[in-house]
Amino acid sequence: MGIGEIRGDEQTATLLDAELWRLSDAQLIAGVPAVTAQIHLLQALRVGLVGEMTDRGVVPDRVHPSLKNWLAAHPVGLLSEGEAARIVDLARVLRAQPEVAAAYESGALRGELALAIAAFCEDPPPRMPQERVPEYRKVLIEHTSHGGLGIQGLRRALTKLRDDYGQIPPAEDTDRNEFCASQTLNGRVVIKGDVDSETGEMLLTALSKLSAPVPGPGGEPDPRPAALRRADAFIEMLRRFHDCGAGPVEGGEKPHLTVLVNINDLHHCDGDGDGDGEGGCECGCGGEAGQGGKGEAAGHSSGSGGGRSGHGPGSGSGSAGGLGPQMMWTGPLSRASTRRLACDCIITPIIINNDGVPLKLGRKDRLVPASLRRALIVRDRCCAFPGCGRPAAWTDAHHIVHWADGGETDLSNTVLLCRYHHRLIHDSEWEVFIGPDLLPWFRPPGSRDPDRKPLPAHGRTAA
Numbered sequence: 336m337g338i339g340e341i342r343g344d345e346q347t348a349t350l351l352d353a354e355l356w357r358l359s360d361a362q363l364i365a366g367v368p369a370v371t372a373q374i375h376l377l378q379a380l381r382v383g384l385v386g387e388m389t390d391r392g393v394v395p396d397r398v399h400p401s402l403k404n405w406l407a408a409h410p411v412g413l414l415s416e417g418e419a420a421r422i423v424d425l426a427r428v429l430r431a432q433p434e435v436a437a438a439y440e441s442g443a444l445r446g447e448l449a450l451a452i453a454a455f456c457e458d459p460p461p462r463m464p465q466e467r468v469p470e471y472r473k474v475l476i477e478h479t480s481h482g483g484l485g486i487q488g489l490r491r492a493l494t495k496l497r498d499d500y501g502q503i504p505p506a507e508d509t510d511r512n513e514f515c516a517s518q519t520l521n522g523r524v525v526i527k528g529d530v531d532s533e534t535g536e537m538l539l540t541a542l543s544k545l546s547a548p549v550p551g552p553g554g555e556p557d558p559r560p561a562a563l564r565r566a567d568a569f570i571e572m573l574r575r576f577h578d579c580g581a582g583p584v585e586g587g588e589k590p591h592l593t594v595l596v597n598i599n600d601l602h603h604c605d606g607d608g609d610g611d612g613e614g615g616c617e618c619g620c621g622g623e624a625g626q627g628g629k630g631e632a633a634g635h636s637s638g639s640g641g642g643r644s645g646h647g648p649g650s651g652s653g654s655a656g657g658l659g660p661q662m663m664w665t666g667p668l669s670r671a672s673t674r675r676l677a678c679d680c681i682i683t684p685i686i687i688n689n690d691g692v693p694l695k696l697g698r699k700d701r702l703v704p705a706s707l708r709r710a711l712i713v714r715d716r717c718c719a720f721p722g723c724g725r726p727a728a729w730t731d732a733h734h735i736v737h738w739a740d741g742g743e744t745d746l747s748n749t750v751l752l753c754r755y756h757h758r759l760i761h762d763s764e765w766e767v768f769i770g771p772d773l774l775p776w777f778r779p780p781g782s783r784d785p786d787r788k789p790l791p792a793h794g795r796t797a798a
Contacts, residue, residue: 386426460500
């Protein structure tokens with residue numbers, strides 16, 4: 336590779352100055368591969384520059400902790416940190432493998448193939464004689480050059496070589512497994528992992544069906560991008576794990592999600608009282624006034640949580656000292672999400688004083704008892720949202736009129752909704768109600784249907 340080879344490409348230089356719509360079909364057909372070749376040469380030049388910087392120990396600035404971070408930031412937005420890391424790794428291994436570097440720079444090898452071959456030759460199986468490494472390197476380059484073996488074929492070849500020499504292939508080495516879950520400043524949780532192929536196969540198998548697109552009520556395509564569908568599927572996996580109660584006991588209880596919440600947060604009221612300690616709550620929520628205390632609950636269930644109890648004068652609108660609903664691991668939770676979680680959960684009422692000290696502990700109570708859920712399954716059979724039909728085992732029991740607003744926990748005020756449509760009902764203008772036929776009906780938002788004509792539940796037809 337040389338700078339002259341890049342500069343001397345007249346065809347690409349012509350394309351840079353051309354108005355693309357003026358080009359002939361033949362020029363377009365010839366131009367695309369010419370540009371692709373020049374892109375590869377420029378990428379190889381970038382790898383060479385990074386390798387030279389590494390050899391010299393060049394420190395670009397004091398702002399970025401590593402060459403990878405600096406590369407991802409210059410210019411801003413054109414490279415992710417993952418892409419920058421692969422460039423740095425490739426530059427490092429190619430400096431020690433000139434034969435692989437030559438094949439890469441000439442355009443015979445793609446970057447990912449060059450990185451895999453160079454990494455193998457740099458760290459061959461312990462039992463492989465050193466004099467065989469150059470031989471295998473030559474064979475691997477020959478079989479992958481110019482569109483030969485793809486990356487999957489190369490991985491199979493490398494796996495066989497490692498297996499032949501008694502080394503666990505990297506894809507099967509469980510000692511390399513990593514899984515990190517860290518909370519960000521805005522309260523979200525970032526998940527990163529690197530697992531062996533067997534674990535990855537289990538994960539992908541579990542996600543495959545759960546992440547399938549779900550058509551809309553009118554048969555329109557699922558609007559969720561693939562990444563969001565996989566995230567929803569991962570959430571469903573966690574929910575099922577908690578539902579089955581198969582996890583180990585922690586602190587004397589099976590795994591569940593716990594939310595500390597003040598009754599005011601569920602009622603959208605401010606809980607202000609007159610401070611006399613007499614009578615009921617004036618917000619109309621149905622809570623009873625206490626003696627200078629405030630109501631709070633640890634609500635928990637497999638995959639959902641919420642809680643309620645009475646609240647008294649002087650109690651703030653938030654739980655745990657006026658901070659609002661709180662989860663045990665990740666902290667604050669919005670009122671809207673708290674109300675959604677509280678649709679179908681186990682509640683443990685706890686009366687606390689103004690300093691957050693528990694004064695009285697009530698008994699656990701299941702909001703949607705097993706008998707009601709069985710009746711809902713008989714009636715709705717699946718997620719009732721039009722066009723969905725996800726199995727009943729994947730659903731929550733949604734309170735049409737929230738129990739904190741006086742809604743009853745009975746068949747006439749509950750409906751089965753999958754996690755995705757449960758969120759949709761809480762967070763959008765979609766509405767659900769029980770019609771004269773005693774079945775669920777759904778009223779779409781005005782943006783979808785100006786007349787907001789009700790739609791029957793999934794699997795039902797309008798009379």
